[in-house]
Amino acid sequence: MANNEWEKVKEALRKPATPQAMKEAAQAFAQYEKASLGKANSRPTLVNLGRGTGYPHAVPVDKIPGELATNPQFYNLMKKIVTKEKS
Amino acid sequence: MPVSVLMSDFDLPTRSASGFLLRYIAPRVEPVQLLSFLARRLPFRLSAPQSDIIIGVGHGDKDSFTGQNESVILEVGKYNPREVKGKVIKLLSCQTGVALGPDLIKNGAKAFLGYKDDYVWVMDADLASTPWADELAGTCLLPVVDGLNALLDGKTAEEAFEIEREGYLKNAAAEEDDLIKSCLEFNYDNAVLLGDPAARVRRRPNITIPLPPPPILLPV
Numbered sequence: 001m002a003n004n005e006w007e008k009v010k011e012a013l014r015k016p017a018t019p020q021a022m023k024e025a026a027q028a029f030a031q032y033e034k035a036s037l038g039k040a041n042s043r044p045t046l047v048n049l050g051r052g053t054g055y056p057h058a059v060p061v062d063k064i065p066g067e068l069a070t071n072p073q074f075y076n077l078m079k080k081i082v083t084k085e086k087s
Numbered sequence: 088m089p090v091s092v093l094m095s096d097f098d099l100p101t102r103s104a105s106g107f108l109l110r111y112i113a114p115r116v117e118p119v120q121l122l123s124f125l126a127r128r129l130p131f132r133l134s135a136p137q138s139d140i141i142i143g144v145g146h147g148d149k150d151s152f153t154g155q156n157e158s159v160i161l162e163v164g165k166y167n168p169r170e171v172k173g174k175v176i177k178l179l180s181c182q183t184g185v186a187l188g189p190d191l192i193k194n195g196a197k198a199f200l201g202y203k204d205d206y207v208w209v210m211d212a213d214l215a216s217t218p219w220a221d222e223l224a225g226t227c228l229l230p231v232v233d234g235l236n237a238l239l240d241g242k243t244a245e246e247a248f249e250i251e252r253e254g255y256l257k258n259a260a261a262e263e264d265d266l267i268k269s270c271l272e273f274n275y276d277n278a279v280l281l282g283d284p285a286a287r288v289r290r291r292p293n294i295t296i297p298l299p300p301p302p303i304l305l306p307v
Contacts, residue, residue: 006265036264043212044223046266047100048205050181051146051153058099060212061266081207081273082266 005032013079017072026069090116093143095126095155103210104144106218107228115294126154135170140288147180168194181205184279198244198286204277207270230254241290248280
């Protein structure tokens, strides 16, 4: 189940960071999140050691859809992590 | 010869990463540990020239590595080469492998281990006061610890680098969560070793500590 949802996240993140693509990626990630990390652990948070990147250092996994929908820099970070493509 | 260990801990990612170093690395190195508010330029400038290895956790970008509250510690062209000459340097930070790492090597560092893009992982924010107990974060951070321990065991920079990278692959193969797996693969792809792959530091005794360190009491 979670695996299918993850494939949808990957597919959505392959598109350039347009408002429509960001919205689709946010929806896909929200579906994935329901089926995965949120259940087993108390407060999973995606963190990074970047500086002046335009996205937060820490994003709770359940807040990733909101960040994906509104922040193109964060969308591009997730694109790199998930699809291994450079933006 | 002391080890310069910089461990900033002012936000969730620095607290998580520094927590693992505090638990697994700090006990076996001499007490020049620049933790929290000491992770700043002046204490680093004083301790670094006497060290044979510099280990740092902090936020970074292509040109700079920072300590507590993102105060700049090393920046391309803005440090004394004496601070880095002849040293093995490991920076757990984002993107410092792009320009800062090559600059450190150009200024005499023996080897540099870092990352050419962001360093990312998933942590449990509820465990911020006992970060070493965080199994989610350990998936990514324990390979870093294993690489550092290899260096402190007297292995070469290249051996330590490979131990860290193999750790990411091993954990990725066993990981069921796709986001964590992607983070492991991303960090694997972006890890870089610059300079002399055969560089070594003085071997430190391996100390098995019976108890974990006390919890970090600062508010999140």
